[in-house]
Amino acid sequence: MGAQWKHAGKMDAANRKGKIVGKLVKEIMVAAKMGGADPLGNPRLRAAVENAKKNLATKDTIERAIKKGAGLTDETIIFQTLTYEGFAPHQVPVIVECLTDNNNRTASDVRSLFRKGQLGNSGAVAWMFDRLGIIEASINQTGVDIESAAIEAGAQKVEPFSADENEDGQTGATFYTEVTDLDLVNKGLSELGWAVSVAELGYKAKSNVDVSGDARKDVEQFLSDIHDNDDVHRVYTAIS
Numbered sequence: 001m002g003a004q005w006k007h008a009g010k011m012d013a014a015n016r017k018g019k020i021v022g023k024l025v026k027e028i029m030v031a032a033k034m035g036g037a038d039p040l041g042n043p044r045l046r047a048a049v050e051n052a053k054k055n056l057a058t059k060d061t062i063e064r065a066i067k068k069g070a071g072l073t074d075e076t077i078i079f080q081t082l083t084y085e086g087f088a089p090h091q092v093p094v095i096v097e098c099l100t101d102n103n104n105r106t107a108s109d110v111r112s113l114f115r116k117g118q119l120g121n122s123g124a125v126a127w128m129f130d131r132l133g134i135i136e137a138s139i140n141q142t143g144v145d146i147e148s149a150a151i152e153a154g155a156q157k158v159e160p161f162s163a164d165e166n167e168d169g170q171t172g173a174t175f176y177t178e179v180t181d182l183d184l185v186n187k188g189l190s191e192l193g194w195a196v197s198v199a200e201l202g203y204k205a206k207s208n209v210d211v212s213g214d215a216r217k218d219v220e221q222f223l224s225d226i227h228d229n230d231d232v233h234r235v236y237t238a239i240s
Contacts, residue, residue: 022230024052025065026099030079032069043186047135047199054197077101081233084110085126086119088237089218092209093125096226097202097234106231113226116218128238129203132156133182136198137189138172146173153188154181176204208240 027048035042039049045066052062068077080103084096094117100106111119135155150158153175161172177185179201186199211219219239227235 019228019230020055021052021057021061023099023233024048024055024057025061026079027233028052028062028065029069029077030081030099032066033071033077033079037066037070037072043183043196043199047186047196050195051197082106083122084114084119085122085124086114086117087125088117088222088239090209090211090215092211092219093128093205093238094223094226095125095129095203095236096232097236098229098231099233100231102231109229109231110226113222113229116222126203128207129205129236131179132202132204133177133179133185134198134200134202134204135175135177135182135186135189135196136172137175137194137196138167138170139192139194140170142169142171144171146171149173149189149192149194150175153192153194154185155189156181202234203236205236205238207238209238210240 028045031042031045031048035044037045039046049062049066052065064073067073068075071077079099079101082098082100082103084098086094086096088094096110098106098110138161139149146158146160150156150173155175155177157176159174159176161174166172175185175189182199182201186196189196216239219237223235223237223239226232
């Protein structure tokens with residue numbers, strides 16, 4: 001499933017769009033706060049804006065988020081990144097990253113969500129994951145040699161998107177980089193014609209846990225419930 005768990009459930013379309021856009025607005029604001037309001041000089045912001053456009057966020061929504069994050073309005077926007085570690089049912093390791101403006105609310109929500117699993121302390125499962133640069137990108141071609149693209153751009157490893165993640169006429173993949181090479185590879189892929197939708201530091205499991213049948217349903221429902229929380233930004237897991 002790659003580095004980040006992909007939400008497989010079919011939520012109501014309007015509800016799904018609202019949740020996705022809300023999360024992307026947070027990402028845009030945080031990216032603008034950390035790296036400035038110019039997408040050309042801020043790879044994380046550039047990827048967040050492209051992803052927001054792909055998910056039909058309006059131009060006004062994107063521009064407001066950039067201005068708020070960069071401190072160009074009278075509003076004070078303070079989001080913190082909180083990381084939680086633990087296990088989903090059947091001892092599947094999970095790392096949950098949140099973007100929040102209310103630590104107490106998020107901590108309470110996460111504790112409640114982990115009742116069907118096991119919430120651990122910092123470091124409980126991080127050792128089971130590699131910290132990497134992660135880039136998700138697509139290109140308007142089929143039959144693309146993604147291995148060659150990864151080598152040319154300087155990525156360490158690449159995994160193609162699954163068939164249901166690719167849009168018609170496109171090829172998508174997740175590229176993995178050394179932490180210090182994220183920006184370099186991002187620029188390299190863009191120069192090769194790839195549209196980057198995610199460019200950030202994240203986690204990839206060193207080995208996966210194989211679960212199937214009812215056990216897999218339990219794990220996926222647990223992950224889905226976590227992913228649907230408004231403060232949850234990324235969910236990394238070791239499910240195969």
